[in-house]
Amino acid sequence: xxxxxxxxxxxxxxxxxxxxxxxxxxxxxxxxxxxxxxxxxxxxxxxxxxxxxxxxxxxxxxxxxxxxxxxxxxxxxxxxxxxxxxxxxxxxxxxxxxx
Numbered sequence: 001x002x003x004x005x006x007x008x009x010x011x012x013x014x015x016x017x018x019x020x021x022x023x024x025x026x027x028x029x030x031x032x033x034x035x036x037x038x039x040x041x042x043x044x045x046x047x048x049x050x051x052x053x054x055x056x057x058x059x060x061x062x063x064x065x066x067x068x069x070x071x072x073x074x075x076x077x078x079x080x081x082x083x084x085x086x087x088x089x090x091x092x093x094x095x096x097x098x099x
Contacts, residue, residue, distance in 0.1 A: 018082035034061025
């Protein structure tokens with residue numbers, strides 16, 4: 001399993017609208033192949049900054065499957081107008097460090 005972590009800065013003053021749009025868009029992820037869950041976290045120090053964290057089976061489930069889908073287009077239609085700049089996205093994997 002891998003995690004997509006997207007750092008999203010939204011336009012100041014549009015936080016509530018972004019959160020409503022993200023809630024509306026959540027089912028788009030849930031029905032995508034390889035998606036095992038998602039969450040959005042809001043920064044305490046920078047309240048216009050969010051982190052979208054999505055659990056994917058593989059990187060390709062995100063980069064090929066989801067990004068090439070109508071669900072991705074709908075996600076961007078809903079939340080994109082609130083972006084202050086394009087999200088910064090990376091993929092991570094858990095290291096087994098014994099704890």
